[in-house]
Amino acid sequence: NAGVTQTPKFQVLKTGQSMTLQCAQDMNHEYMSWYRQDPGMGLRLIHYSVGAGITDQGEVPNGYNVSRSTTEDFPLRLLSAAPSQTSVYFCASYPDPGAPEKLFFGSGTQLSVL
């Protein structure tokens, strides 16, 4: 099983560019989340989804858009990249909101905005 797959692993952008971070899971999980992790800090929730067609904002949503057209995919879009968005981005999926042991994370995307 691939689990949660994030692409790309590394990305460098110039200020003002847009891009989409991809996240796909093959476990048929209803729930998915996006986090960012700045150096030396914990993870902060950007957006999450409780099923196809349903998304909501997390703690730090500004500058990011998400959509969930299928159960498998949950892409994160940066509309106009800023240096403050330099971070490592993690995607997670889980089948049951009350089952913390079933929270699976991808390997992360390291993004640098110059």
Add this chain to the structure above:
Amino acid sequence: DAKTTQPPSMDCAEGRAANLPCNHSTISGNEYVYWYRQIHSQGPQYIIHGLKNNETNEMASLIITEDRKSSTLILPHATLRDTAVYYCIVRYNTNAGKSTFGDGTTLTVKP
């Protein structure tokens, strides 16, 4: 969700027990205590969780004080591979993917 306080770093000798404390003095009656860890640059990994009673699994033990205002994660025989950042999270038992991960404790296991 209740706020947690953890020491920024701790050291432990290989083979000894690692005891990681967490304060959560504002915890409410229905909030659980969860522990995750993050090894190097990987995504966080679930360790254990509990509400009131002490819990044990194959990875660790969780000791929660009677007033539930603090807890301790115990790794009984730490190995070098246990070197990681350990996160203590307090929240209701709903929507695991909305967890807020604070700065955690960096545990360094030394030979």
